[in-house]
Amino acid sequence: MGSERRNTLPLKFKLPRVDTLITLRSKITPCKKNNFICRYRRMLDLLTTPIDVSALAPTIEEYEKLLDWYVKDHPPFAKLGEPLMPESVAEALHLPIEEVSLGLRPRGFAIKFLEDKAWALEKEGKCFLLMSF
Incomplete structure (x- = not known):
């Protein structure tokens, strides 16, 4: 008689810490927030x-429905397996290539680099310059 024991794969999930993003989100001006929503729909939610x-x-289709944002209309920044080129990233983020x-x-x-950059922009009064391009 076969064993009743099942082979299961334990899965571990790491919940991202988003407190910094929530704090920065609260500092967005209504105009910038509306621009962000027009461009990225309900992603802030x-x-x-x-x-x-x-x-x-969730499946990709479920994410599309949740966000009201269709993946096929927004290809990823880099293709899988291709390295990110600093020049194209600098251009997309409006940052100096050295940085x-x-x-x-x-x-x-x-994440530390991105959070530090976001806080530096917030101090300069450009809180969500990175979100508005």
């Missing part, structure tokens, strides 16, 4: 959406 880690991850070169790693930017 993801910051305050409760997450049940025991549930399965991008210092912060860009093979898998992207460290």
